Amino acid sequence: xxYSTKPDRTDVxxxxxxxxxxxxxxxxxxxxxxxxxxxKGPWRRKESFGGDELANINRYNLWPDPMLxxxxxxxxxxxxxxxxxxxxxxxxxxxxxxxxxxxxxxxTPNDFRLRTVAGELAGTSLADWPVxxxxxxxxxxxxxxxxxxxxxxxxxxxxxxRSGGYPCPPMPMSRYAQKFHQGCSALGWNSFPTPQxxxxxxxxxxxxxxxxxFAQQHGDPTGTRSSALNVFIPHAVATGNxxxxxxxxxxxxxxxxxxxIRAAIYQDADGNLVxxxxxxxxxxxxxxxxxxxxxxxKSGRFPNGLANGSDLVGRNVTFxxxxxxxxxxxxxxxxxxxxxxxxxxxxxxxxxxxSRGFVSGGHVAVAGVGIPLPINWHxxxxxxxxxxxxxxxxxxxxxxxxxxxxxxxxxxHDNRVDLDDEVVDAWGLPVARVTLAAHENDLAQGRYLIDRxxxxxxxxGARSVNKVYAQRVTxxxxxxxxxxxxxxxxxxxxxxxxxxxxEVENLYAVDGSPFPTGTGANPTLTIMANAWRVADRIIAxxxxxx
Amino acid sequence: xxxxxxxxxxxxxxEAAMARIIPTDDTPxxxxxxxxxxxxxxxxxxxxxxxxPDGSGFxxxxxxxxxxxxxxxxxxxxxxxxxLADLDQRAxxxxxxxxxxxxPERQDATLSEVEKAGSGAKAxxxxxxxxxxxxxQTSTEVDLDFLPLLIAHTRQGFxxxxxxxxxxxxxxxxxxxxxxPASLKDVHTGRYxxxxxxxxxxxxxxxxxxxxx
Numbered sequence: 001x002x003y004s005t006k007p008d009r010t011d012v013x014x015x016x017x018x019x020x021x022x023x024x025x026x027x028x029x030x031x032x033x034x035x036x037x038x039x040k041g042p043w044r045r046k047e048s049f050g051g052d053e054l055a056n057i058n059r060y061n062l063w064p065d066p067m068l069x070x071x072x073x074x075x076x077x078x079x080x081x082x083x084x085x086x087x088x089x090x091x092x093x094x095x096x097x098x099x100x101x102x103x104x105x106x107x108t109p110n111d112f113r114l115r116t117v118a119g120e121l122a123g124t125s126l127a128d129w130p131v132x133x134x135x136x137x138x139x140x141x142x143x144x145x146x147x148x149x150x151x152x153x154x155x156x157x158x159x160x161x162r163s164g165g166y167p168c169p170p171m172p173m174s175r176y177a178q179k180f181h182q183g184c185s186a187l188g189w190n191s192f193p194t195p196q197x198x199x200x201x202x203x204x205x206x207x208x209x210x211x212x213x214f215a216q217q218h219g220d221p222t223g224t225r226s227s228a229l230n231v232f233i234p235h236a237v238a239t240g241n242x243x244x245x246x247x248x249x250x251x252x253x254x255x256x257x258x259x260x261i262r263a264a265i266y267q268d269a270d271g272n273l274v275x276x277x278x279x280x281x282x283x284x285x286x287x288x289x290x291x292x293x294x295x296x297x298k299s300g301r302f303p304n305g306l307a308n309g310s311d312l313v314g315r316n317v318t319f320x321x322x323x324x325x326x327x328x329x330x331x332x333x334x335x336x337x338x339x340x341x342x343x344x345x346x347x348x349x350x351x352x353x354x355s356r357g358f359v360s361g362g363h364v365a366v367a368g369v370g371i372p373l374p375i376n377w378h379x380x381x382x383x384x385x386x387x388x389x390x391x392x393x394x395x396x397x398x399x400x401x402x403x404x405x406x407x408x409x410x411x412x413h414d415n416r417v418d419l420d421d422e423v424v425d426a427w428g429l430p431v432a433r434v435t436l437a438a439h440e441n442d443l444a445q446g447r448y449l450i451d452r453x454x455x456x457x458x459x460x461g462a463r464s465v466n467k468v469y470a471q472r473v474t475x476x477x478x479x480x481x482x483x484x485x486x487x488x489x490x491x492x493x494x495x496x497x498x499x500x501x502x503e504v505e506n507l508y509a510v511d512g513s514p515f516p517t518g519t520g521a522n523p524t525l526t527i528m529a530n531a532w533r534v535a536d537r538i539i540a541x542x543x544x545x546x
Numbered sequence: 547x548x549x550x551x552x553x554x555x556x557x558x559x560x561e562a563a564m565a566r567i568i569p570t571d572d573t574p575x576x577x578x579x580x581x582x583x584x585x586x587x588x589x590x591x592x593x594x595x596x597x598x599p600d601g602s603g604f605x606x607x608x609x610x611x612x613x614x615x616x617x618x619x620x621x622x623x624x625x626x627x628x629x630l631a632d633l634d635q636r637a638x639x640x641x642x643x644x645x646x647x648x649x650p651e652r653q654d655a656t657l658s659e660v661e662k663a664g665s666g667a668k669a670x671x672x673x674x675x676x677x678x679x680x681x682x683q684t685s686t687e688v689d690l691d692f693l694p695l696l697i698a699h700t701r702q703g704f705x706x707x708x709x710x711x712x713x714x715x716x717x718x719x720x721x722x723x724x725x726x727p728a729s730l731k732d733v734h735t736g737r738y739x740x741x742x743x744x745x746x747x748x749x750x751x752x753x754x755x756x757x758x759x
Contacts, residue, residue, distance in 0.1 A: 172748040
């Protein structure tokens with residue numbers, strides 16, 4: 001038994017120690033609150049990470065093991081769900097930030113009011129956010145400085161006002177970023193160095209990033225990329241107010257007689273059930289698992305899941321989609337250098353424009369082709385085996401790059417996460433079932449963004465261009481949002497503007513689940529900034545009803 | 547525990563098929579890279595799943611992860627055993643000999659037949675596409691049919707870190723022009739950098755911060 005007696009009650013329990021949970025822990029602990037974080041996965045140290053594509057990408061050293069943590073997917077409620085690793089994210093201390101490259105663009109002011117900007121779109125549940133860019137902006141800056149983000153303030157012409165610059169100058173320019181800038185420049189489009197969670201210079205007592213080829217989707221053995229694991233967690237630990245319990249799976253949250261959450265019931269590494277009481281509870285499991293835990297926590301008061309009187313928990317889920325136009329060049333690009341994601345970006349096609357015939361747009365950026373090797377990738381249209389396949393690898397490995405997009409998929413009431421009625425995980429709990437049908441707007445926007453990527457390739461002198469359109473939303477970029485929308489109207493949202501549940505006064509969610517829309521940009525900077533904002537509010541009110 | 551799984555005949559068949567998937571031409575192929583050694587050892591048990599990140603050996607798996615890997619290895623062993631038997635059966639039906647005894651052209655034809663049977667599509671020659679990549683970030687080997695699994699393992703054996711028994715003498719990396727780290731240890735200690743392959747002059751601007759340059 002890890003605990004011979006019930007552990008002491010604490011101020012705050014955070015469930016999930018990834019990007020948002022670690023951010024909240026740091027802020028709360030630094031203000032003197034006692035925090036216990038319950039993390040399903042292990043607490044790995046940087047020394048446990050290596051430059052090993054087989055282990056990290058193919059063999060679930062970092063990705064969740066689908067035999068232990070399955071998920072299912074179906075297109076509509078009428079279909080039979082099938083096993084699919086839908087939108088996996090590493091389940092460990094640090095979460096997705098452990099293996100990311102960390103593209104950290106800010107959302108634009110219009111992202112927070114897209115319903116107002118674009119109007120109604122049939123078949124969607126498009127909504128404005130209850131908070132504005134101006135409310136989030138100070139927290140963007142806090143996260144950028146905590147992480148030592150490398151970027152160039154003002155370079156993205158479409159970005160909102162900033163209260164300060166980046167702590168580190170942009171990363172050195174890769175050859176693939178150079179091609180991208182050349183293409184955008186020829187087209188008259190604005191482009192900028194992709195802001196990155198890595199140190200271009202020594203910063204905050206940490207060394208400059210080594211710029212390994214084993215970066216995107218690889219853990220960082222050097223600690224020179226920035227993650228929740230090597231920034232926020234040490235900050236929280238340093239306060240003495242933080243207790244992080246890895247390998248502890250929360251099975252449900254239970255209520256007291258007043259309808260407040262009394263305790264988290266979790267299973268520790270030895271299989272013991274433990275009850276942890278606290279004043280308030282913060283969900284930070286990622287939008288999919290946060291919704292799942294709420295739905296698993298059924299009670300007399302909430303027979304359909306915690307804080308789910310509205311039947312909105314799990315609904316309006318969005319995932320983005322990653323696809324690309326792939327180009328090859330005569331001259332070597334070495335798009336594996338820096339792991340393929342020391343990149344350049346454009347927001348030229350990001351803002352909504354009525355004349356395009358679809359709503360919104362997305363972040364377009366350059367990336368590599370392998371991860372970094374051609375183990376898990378080959379050129380679109382290339383044969384799978386034989387002499388020609390080998391020749392394609394040989395002729396193109398150093399000469400190809402991808403101009404990729406972050407597709408802004410639309411929220412829909414019927415796109416949702418709920419509990420599978422057949423499949424259980426290694427702990428015997430029903431798994432998350434994703435029901436998701438892409439809206440025509442998603443596919444039209446995707447074609448448009450891929451076409452613009454192809455324009456950049458052509459304008460930068462590519463010798464071949466191959467477009468890979470998104471056929472559906474597959475959850476392939478590990479971004480997840482919207483399962484517990486925040487809003488001012490309890491009939492239309494799960495959480496209020498401070499990400500506190502409308503129906504349970506000591507329950508918060510701070511991952512991507514509060515996002516009313518997914519936007520067209522990588523979400524984790526905003527997830528962490530929002531978590532910091534919510535933590536500040538909790539400190540200001542000391543847990544009183546916000 | 548032996549570090550192999552295949553019978554001598556199975557091993558020869560796998561090696562021959564891999565030699566058609568990444569053939570030897572004016573540059574080395576799957577045979578020279580030792581792709582068969584890679585997969586034979588992989589299927590031998592759960593002793594070679596994760597290299598230690600500093601390259602000093604292999605991790606010992608425990609708990610649920612070990613159970614999951616035992617299941618996966620068992621599934622893949624079955625797929626190989628059945629797939630290799632099917633390959634020989636097709637070879638004998640079409641050409642009267644085991645796969646390993648066929649000419650390279652007839653081996654290609656046999657593999658194309660397997661591909662056709664697996665996909666339900668028309669037979670393709672080695673020059674034809676297996677379809678667009680899904681741009682998925684993760685892979686699930688156990689969901690693959692025999693031929694796609696064999697192709698995946700051939701590519702893995704050709705391009706993986708040499709510690710896994712393939713990519714012998716970094717042959718795969720040399721063929722495609724990937725300079726690669728000297729060793730897993732070089733990545734682990736932070737000596738490995740790719741800044742030399744950035745745009746002209748970029749490495750010089752940050753040289754003072756990098757021991758590896």
